Amino acid sequence: MVMRVSGLASGIDYESMIKQLMDAQRIPSIKLQQDRQILEWKQEQYRDINNTLRTFRDTVFNMKLQSTFLTKKTIIADGSVAAVTAGSNAVAGTYTFAVEQMAVGANITGEKIESDADKSTLGKQLASQDISGTQSITISQTLNGTTVTNTFEVDTDTESIYDLINEINNYKPEDGTWKVKASYDANLDRIFIMSAETGAGDIAVENGTDSTLADALKITTNPEDPASNKSAAYINGADASYQFNGVTYTSASNTVAINGLTFNLKGVSAKDDDGDPVATTVTVTNDTDAVVKVITDFVDQYNSLVETLSDKLYEKRYTDYEPLTDDQREKLTDDQIDQWIEKSKSGLLRNDTILSSILTKVRMTMSSVVPDVSGGYVEDGQTIYNDRLSEIGIKTTADYMSAVLEVNEDQLRKAVEKDPEGVMSLFTKTSDTDDYDEMGIASRLYQNINYGMDQIFDKAGSASDYNLVDESYIGKEIKDIDSRLEDWDDRLEQIEDRYYRQFSAMEQAISQLNQQSAWLQQQFGSSS
Template sequence: MSSNMRIGGLASGMDIDKLVSDLMKAERMPLDKLTQKKQYLEWQRDDYREMNTLLQSLDQTIFNNVYLQKSFIIKKVSSSNENAVSAVSISSASNVSNTIEVMNLAEAAAWKATGDVNGASTTFETVNGTIKAKAETELKFKVKDPGTSAYRDVTFKIYAGDSIDTVISRINSSGLGVSAMRASIDIGGGNYANRVIFTSNKTGAGGEIVAANAATNTFLKDLGFTVPATENVDTDSSGSNDGFLLGKDPSKPGADATIKINGYQMKQTSNTFTINGIQYTIKGTTNTPVTVSTSTDVDAIFNSIKTFVDKYNEVIEKINNKLKEERYRDYPPLTDEQKEAMTEKQIEKWEEKARSGLLRNDSILSRALSSMRMDLYTRVGTDTDSINNNYDQLSEIGIKTSSNYLDGGKLIIDEAKLKEAIEKDPNAVYQLFANDGADYQSKGLARRLRDTLKNSMNNIVEKAGNTLKTNNQFSIGKLLINVDSQISRFEERLAQIEDRYWRQFTAMEKAIQRSNEQMAFLMQRFGGNS
């Protein structure tokens, strides 16, 4: 805006501000059109992105429910004695019936100190009745877990001033693989003493804890453990002993579970173990064999497929609604001045119509719907591949297209027929959805759909971008950059036009002022002569 002095109607008596404002309203009309165009583009961009979010949610539903094999191998598991043996199916594809006998459970080893914590030793001192660590000490262990042959290194520190309870807490959080505690132990003769006990966090036989240096050996002894120098071991196969074994014979040795499955005896380091995709948990010994059986969980698989169908129907309904949405061209975006004259409710209703129909008959969404329908209706596989020909189309497992054209291609499930197909051959149903073929014909329905969705979402991103894209990386964004540039140029032009109007009216006011002054002068002269 010009810095020239503006005179607002003092001489003429006219409302120059209003005159200029009214003139500028006419001048601003092209700018309002540009601003409305920008708003349309932003709304269209947001509508596209909303559709992309919708397609992404369908893709995720496909992946979670009909793409992964785990959705089609869900099993019901029953045990003839849940108190002794329970089981769940982890990855078993076929149904099984196994007998299990439990001879003994797996148990964790425990090491019990034979003496009290030495409060006047190399490691500890007693201060005001509390046992504390005397100095910072780095402790080094080598640990062999049950069921393994290699030793792993564990290193941690205790610090000067640590109470005995803090030291025990540091042991528990060190990765040593034990739960350490001070417990009241019967030491005979009706006497009890607080002794340190290490209990392995893992069940099974063969676990070892080795003090890997002299300082750690001393630390264990000061805790009250017996660590004979003769019980040292070679932990790194170097041929020489490099550590001190914490009790060759634990006070409570670890033990493997002993079981028989279908008559074959085996050992397990844990009471929970997995064999052939079935996870068993043994809880007690058995007098008679326990039968564990699996069967196809038809309802669970049915629900996974139904979840996909419901989501698919939801998505195509929303896309169809967008494609058919009415366009109200008599309701352009409101200008700021128009909004000031309306209530919030009026603005809301106006903009609802103004935003309507921005994706009407959109080619990207129309192609996406058409491709998805073809993906679902095209037969999977050929006559010569491994696909079960009885289940190579959706209709053969009880899923058909609605006969009502107003539904826009929604899927309808025949529950009885679908459950029958799942019961009869769940793997064939899985292949129908997720067969990993080399070409379109051989690909399962879920794979085809995910390819179509990926392509459609990429097309939308090229058109409308996403939150990670800048405006110059997608089509609508480039249009917005262009409109913003036009708006900036036009605003500069309007400033110049407004300045010109003010210069003109200011010149007029000055002319009128001079005329008034001359008239007053003449009036004064003529009046004086009379």
């Protein structure tokens, strides 16, 4: 360990001198730290751009799908019968629909049990009916042609009615599906048992072997002969019955899909004088408003992207504002530090070739022609094909250099109404040979964005937690600087130790000279 000196012999402030010498030696190391900070900031900005690209790519992906442009609007004359939605494959037109019967699940409403006041155990709750010891009930459910039966045992001396309810609800058979749910209403003093699914089927409840528990709980049923039930009200499960364009269909569920339409049944149709259900009308049309909105939203997101890229490409660079050192931070207020950092970060991606390439590609794509689009319509004796965005009212603003687009909504709406197939083809057209020039706008953009994201990833990596090893270009540069900084730390420590050894040796030499001078003065004084 090197002895640290403070100039006791010489009176010189060596600590201050060594600090100044080390400050000069640290200049290259500080420059490396500043370079590292700039790389980190550039990496963050690249990754932020990639997140923006990823969000836009999700929108572009939806624009590649034909279903995005095949949105339908439905109107049902009698909304009390059903709610209806149309899928992209639904055909525009008018249909008739009627509900003859709603789907219901089998259910049991027990009679009032006449429980005793103490319900801490089933035995105490049913004491007046002389129920005690281990009792059991057997429940069978038939659903979709499959019957599942189980016997539930309960110790009435230690378990309550809620333990029995939980056992029924949590039963999981090895074979088949258990869709029985039970509950107990303490205020009504009744048990309710029902099928969790609608559709034809039944539930039967019987006393278990050598047990009268089902009778005591007033839930004994016989679905095959409801009139023979000792207690409880019983309803058999039944399928829904409905008519579509005059043809009758059945369903175990009250949600039915037919011909691209999904009906959520809400009630039974009114009957005519002959007792037949009165059909209501369902009208399906192309949803022009939805298609116009999705296209305008897409243009808005495109504009947001190009503005983000342009802002970075033309952002001013303040070369005099290098990243702050620790000593510089100590001399500034928090607000001053924030303002300095803002200028330090500014312009780091100015004229960046990757961002410039992305912006150029997407801009060219948005102005390109898509050959052989489908559809087209005749106007004033002339066939018009929507083979470019400008044909459907999407054009560059007066400030052409900005790359920002604006939408003429009247022209767009007209194109969507008159040529929905052509507008869809403009965005979604594909190529059997993956020929880029044959693809629609969205398909091309998707490739543009993926290519740009790959370039940024190679340059700056990803902030994802799964990306444990950063092999990007900037990541490797940062690692190289880290290695050089470690070498500099070792070197600076050696230099500082050398300075202290040198000043220590000087201090010791001065101390020896002082001692010799004192001895000589003593000798001269004694000789006189």
